[in-house]
Amino acid sequence: MAFDPEQLRAEFPILNTRLGGKALHYLDNAASAQIPVAVIDAVMRHETAARANVSRGVHSLAERATEAYEAARSIIARYLNAALPDEVVFTGGTTGAINLVAQGSASQLKPGDEIVISELEHHSNIVPWHMLRERIGVALRALPVTDEGRVDLAALDRTVTKRTRMIALAHVSNVTGAVLDVAPVVAAARASGAQVLLDGAQAVPHGPVDVRALGVDFYAFSGHKMFAPNGIGVLWGKREALARLAPAFGGGGMIREVALDQISYADPPRRFEAGTPPIAQAVGLGEAARWVAALEREAVAAHELRLTGRMLDGLADIRGVRVVGPQGLQARRGVVSFTLDGVHPHDLCQFVDDRFAVALRGGHHCAQPLMRRFGLAGTSRASLAPYNTDADVDALLQGVAEARRVLV
Amino acid sequence: MAFDPEQLRAEFPILNTRLGGKALHYLDNAASAQIPVAVIDAVMRHETAARANVSRGVHSLAERATEAYEAARSIIARYLNAALPDEVVFTGGTTGAINLVAQGSASQLKPGDEIVISELEHHSNIVPWHMLRERIGVALRALPVTDEGRVDLAALDRTVTKRTRMIALAHVSNVTGAVLDVAPVVAAARASGAQVLLDGAQAVPHGPVDVRALGVDFYAFSGHKMFAPNGIGVLWGKREALARLAPAFGGGGMIREVALDQISYADPPRRFEAGTPPIAQAVGLGEAARWVAALEREAVAAHELRLTGRMLDGLADIRGVRVVGPQGLQARRGVVSFTLDGVHPHDLCQFVDDRFAVALRGGHHCAQPLMRRFGLAGTSRASLAPYNTDADVDALLQGVAEARRVLV
Amino acid sequence: MSDELYQQAIVELARAAHGAGRLDNAKRRATVDNPLCGDRVTVEIILANDHVVNLRHTVKGCLLCKAAASILGLRAPGADSDALHANAAAVDAVLAGKPLPRNTWAEIASFQPVAQHKSRFDCVRLPFQAVRDALKE
Amino acid sequence: MSDELYQQAIVELARAAHGAGRLDNAKRRATVDNPLCGDRVTVEIILANDHVVNLRHTVKGCLLCKAAASILGLRAPGADSDALHANAAAVDAVLAGKPLPRNTWAEIASFQPVAQHKSRFDCVRLPFQAVRDALKE
Numbered sequence A, B: 001m002a003f004d005p006e007q008l009r010a011e012f013p014i015l016n017t018r019l020g021g022k023a024l025h026y027l028d029n030a031a032s033a034q035i036p037v038a039v040i041d042a043v044m045r046h047e048t049a050a051r052a053n054v055s056r057g058v059h060s061l062a063e064r065a066t067e068a069y070e071a072a073r074s075i076i077a078r079y080l081n082a083a084l085p086d087e088v089v090f091t092g093g094t095t096g097a098i099n100l101v102a103q104g105s106a107s108q109l110k111p112g113d114e115i116v117i118s119e120l121e122h123h124s125n126i127v128p129w130h131m132l133r134e135r136i137g138v139a140l141r142a143l144p145v146t147d148e149g150r151v152d153l154a155a156l157d158r159t160v161t162k163r164t165r166m167i168a169l170a171h172v173s174n175v176t177g178a179v180l181d182v183a184p185v186v187a188a189a190r191a192s193g194a195q196v197l198l199d200g201a202q203a204v205p206h207g208p209v210d211v212r213a214l215g216v217d218f219y220a221f222s223g224h225k226m227f228a229p230n231g232i233g234v235l236w237g238k239r240e241a242l243a244r245l246a247p248a249f250g251g252g253g254m255i256r257e258v259a260l261d262q263i264s265y266a267d268p269p270r271r272f273e274a275g276t277p278p279i280a281q282a283v284g285l286g287e288a289a290r291w292v293a294a295l296e297r298e299a300v301a302a303h304e305l306r307l308t309g310r311m312l313d314g315l316a317d318i319r320g321v322r323v324v325g326p327q328g329l330q331a332r333r334g335v336v337s338f339t340l341d342g343v344h345p346h347d348l349c350q351f352v353d354d355r356f357a358v359a360l361r362g363g364h365h366c367a368q369p370l371m372r373r374f375g376l377a378g379t380s381r382a383s384l385a386p387y388n389t390d391a392d393v394d395a396l397l398q399g400v401a402e403a404r405r406v407l408v
Numbered sequence C, D: 001m002s003d004e005l006y007q008q009a010i011v012e013l014a015r016a017a018h019g020a021g022r023l024d025n026a027k028r029r030a031t032v033d034n035p036l037c038g039d040r041v042t043v044e045i046i047l048a049n050d051h052v053v054n055l056r057h058t059v060k061g062c063l064l065c066k067a068a069a070s071i072l073g074l075r076a077p078g079a080d081s082d083a084l085h086a087n088a089a090a091v092d093a094v095l096a097g098k099p100l101p102r103n104t105w106a107e108i109a110s111f112q113p114v115a116q117h118k119s120r121f122d123c124v125r126l127p128f129q130a131v132r133d134a135l136k137e
């Protein structure tokens, strides 16, 4: 296997941080991944050689900025295998992207129309639909979750109806790591005339996604989880789907013509990009997409799967640990949630950070309905990136074992 | 005068860019100002030493990130003389901030309620209110603009009524540079029970603003115009004003509790910060605010005013040039819009860029109603920052004179 | 970074869970939530002549929160309301990195390392906040 | 960067404004907007036997746009619709940085420096787009 995580680590200065004299073991990648030098440099280069506002500007810096911004759009279009760059809308993140769809659909929806989500969704794929419920009176229906922490697709039949207008699901769960089987969802949607939105926040960091092969209508993700800067994300939408969407926010750049008594809007994607967009961040996202796409995908996947297995095996050996999510390696990513009997997740995470410099996330992971489904207040979560190593996993396991000794 | 713009220029690498062999004269600061090394470094330091998702995280990097993010909030609160850091909401920019107020007020408004703006507003302070008009049926009333390019406050009396709920005006015009006289606006609002929102995009780059002394309810601005990164902005709101506002976007971080059938929201400012915020950008904005606040404000203002006078005098000497905006230096900033008879603004801007490396902006400046007011399709606009020099102004004047010779 | 955040004293206090339980006949009672982590503390107090006759707590929360509640269970009985307020203030002082004020409960000093961890302040404060709220009743 | 964007030839063409004006009796007519800058071109054409008898334009736009329209005013009369399409395609080619295709109007080559300035492509294209639209009528 040519892929060498150690070599990759050299590209991430922060991974060489020492916390209280200990080497950092960063296992909070599902919250935010770290950023490689190539991406930092691309952002810096932009800020120091091409910084200007985009669109409309005819001076040289403005032309450079506009070209860089639109080039990033094209890179993302290729990353997603979109039909057109103009199907790519830059947003502030996954949350912003899903809200654009929810709010933008408001005028097409009527009371009684149904939105289908699942019990394992991130709050960012629940609250926007809830707001539509409050505003329009649509109904929110949730697919249940299996004991393994997967969306229960057996329930599709009875959950998706002729009144379903949208099925919005996580492509990969940020709590259980389960990968959604998209095909039956798309089939159910087609049968009922609904659209499908995938929350790809936890999927895109693992490599290019083919939105056309998936057959969905919308795809949302964040930059900061895929090695790009904060404050940038993407809504991809099929051309026809975007064309039907009303803008959620108004302002400069998204209009065709403004009079005080009448206003018309630009075509997508600009219609959805009100105000000065996060230009340098988009440039950084483009570079990050290029960076991810250049990794040896199979080798990275194998590496992460091996580490996931090591984690699952190691955790199984510690008394009192329970994994919330698939116990095996089928159709899952390297996101492992677990509980330790008698220990609050915040204590566990703080403890392994203090003593072993292991960075985990603890709590409800913005998935309270899922926590309720499992009768938990929260979990501890370790999540992998290509730069993680056996040493990271071993530090985690040692930390959890020690936490059990000290805290229980 | 101790202030030396040449010394300042050393802090902005991009100002040493050469375009086609010519030194860059960057006079497009009202669109986006450039970013000093101190701010770039602060962002880099954050990304390479404290990058993590904020809130809820208990590991060391997450604590650092959260502290840095909240420290930025405190810096901005001081910059605005806000009563509390929690009155500061981070947004994607001015546009995002104004939309938060407009959308968040929807549930408090009823058909026939009135919003007062002016004819000189940026589209970002028109379209969000127009969207409320479409959604709720509120009426939009516009204060007229004087021949000098100022909001005509003599019309306040007849425009602000008992039905006015909001008066939303630019603190400084991005086209004419006119500074709003805020006191009579606030007085009119108080008399009618309306709230006041100021669009401060063109005001905050000139130094700290005292929102309490101004007596307004909301204040909006963007980072990229005040020497900070893209993709970050601020909505300041009085505590009581924010408390009444509903969230526009839903997602992680802005909730109190989420169940599938019921959702409650967090208190401000978090209620308005759905999803992972632009963390590193907020850190950069904090540093930029510190940077601006450390300038010798009086000296910088005098410098910019002198350059503005030089520009106005020089332009007056070129046949066919007309300045759109105040002809004098009273109550105005260094934003100078002008037309050259017989020359399209895009041609003028392109020409001075090509031949003299002078970066201007040409067009409607996202202020089409104002263009219509003056019977123009667009203007050319030069806008100053503290790092601009006599050489920049002279290059502009030479360029415009030459454009007249070649293009007319 | 502090190796001593989970020092022996705190772990023992949490394990001991002094005063854990309900007081069905208490007149003073308050429940406080930490919306950030979903933790919840209920404190019930019986006062006589402004002195604590009994104090019980139920904690759904972390070890720091349990330890703080346990200190209350151990020390509150016999204290007057001024002392309760003084000790709540002592918690704030210690979290702000200041030394433990005189004449307050020595166990509160165990929280000194938490001063480095802003995100955990509320964990320690929650039971004391519940006491403050209960006294306001 | 091109010093020659506003070269003499383009400026002269724009000044000459060949074919500027209205053709009230034209059957083929199209108006095209550039929403980005608010520019607007109307082209009116009288065809006979698929050949241009007359072409007039009204341009609210920049110098590049006026120069492009002026080329049409100068050259279109006598051309057939295939030639109009070929010359519209020639504009696209030149903007894409390619050499001027054979058998197209030499004046179009003046736009070669615009290839460096994506933001101005539509300025040049607008009149030719109007011709395309008018022919579709």
Ligand SMILES: Cc1ncc(COP(=O)(O)O)c(C=O)c1O
Pocket: A252, A274, A275, A276, A277, B030, B031, B092, B093, B094, B095, B096, B122, B124, B125, B170, B172, B173, B174, B199, B201, B202, B222, B224, B366
């Ligand atoms: C006065 C004014 N308001 C609003 C805006 C919009 O700011 P942004 O595009 O950063 O949201 C601008 C700048 O474009 C402006 O100058």
Ligand SMILES: Cc1ncc(COP(=O)(O)O)c(C=O)c1O
Pocket: A030, A031, A092, A093, A094, A095, A096, A122, A124, A125, A170, A172, A173, A174, A199, A201, A202, A222, A366, B252, B274, B275, B276, B277
């Ligand atoms: C599955 C999933 N959806 C949505 C989000 C929200 O992303 P963001 O906070 O970047 O908007 C996240 C991450 O927090 C996530 O993991």
